[in-house]
Amino acid sequence: MSSTASTKSSNPPLRTLDDVRNQVAYEVSVRTKTKAESVDGVRLGVMLTLSKSDDEGFLRRVAGMLAHQLLFQEHVFALATTGPSTRNNPKSNTLLLCGWPEQYVQRAVLLASSKLLGRISVASNDGNIWVAIVRDIGGSPFDEQALWDVVRKSARAPMDPLSPPPGSRGIEQILSDARARLQRLTPAQAYAELREPEVGAPTFLVDIRPAEQREREGGIHGSLIIERNVLEWRFDPRSEHRLVIVDRYDLRIIVFCSEGYTSSLAALSLQELGLLNATDIIGGYQGWKNAGLPVDISESTAPSVIEIME
Missing domain, CATH: 3.40.250.10 (Rhodanese-like domain)
Incomplete structure (x- = not known):
């Protein structure tokens, strides 16, 4: 075998932009999973990441990787892109809620809609994934705390309607x-x-x-x-x-x-x-x-x- 042929075979293939995006999305998904909590056996977490050229597409990649890593494990996550904004020019960012089974996502959607009242301009719901354009998300610490509250409450096991709440008394x-x-x-x-x-x-x-x-x-x-x-x-x-x-x-x-x-x-x-x-x-x-x-x-x-x- 010639030295020229040997050199060509040892060179790794060139990475494409798509490869880079996948690598970044994978790293974000791993970080998100590492920081995740468990509530009533459901894995949950929040991740705010800097805005990308294709916010929704990038967040969908992260959501897909999380779903793969947590295969058949109940989970719900809130993923959002953030970016700079000014009072006169607030930036619209993307928020994605994902999880399995679907009921956790739907609970999170209702809670998030109340928390972010008046700030959601566009939203789409695919069952296990909900994506929304939200004005100036991440602009204050409140947003991240609010999203944690959303996923924690959406992951709680539904109360048995026949089981009285602690501290209550019958007539x-x-x-x-x-x-x-x-x-x-x-x-x-x-x-x-x-x-x-x-x-x-x-x-x-x-x-x-x-x-x-x-x-x-x-x-x-x-x-x-x-x-x-x-x-x-x-x-x-x-x-x-x-x-x-x-x-x-x-x-x-x-x-x-x-x-x-x-x-x-x-x-x-x-x-x-x-x-x-x-x-x-x-x-x-x-x-x-x-x-x-x-x-x-x-x-x-x-x-x-x-x-x-x-």
């Missing part, structure tokens, strides 16, 4: 907790207390039922009619909308509803305003009627009916 637990803080009265106890000729503090029987229930079920003459939606405003001594009689915190407020459920929550709410003598009637109006108590309390021992609603 039965809420009701039980409320009643544990009240000294509830039977209808007979409430009636006896209202008929006491002398009491230490003003005592009021308060009907919080809506008008429809009162019309259908009847009422107790002498009770204050204050519907539930305005109760706190009428009985808060600090409120400018309070009743004239609400001039002290030791008032004895006996609340009743139809069956004694809503009234327990209402009484606790009054206690939280500082009216620590507030309570309710076990069984509500129905319990009162079933106990054979009169629906008309003697006017000599109780005030006239007062109806206060918005």
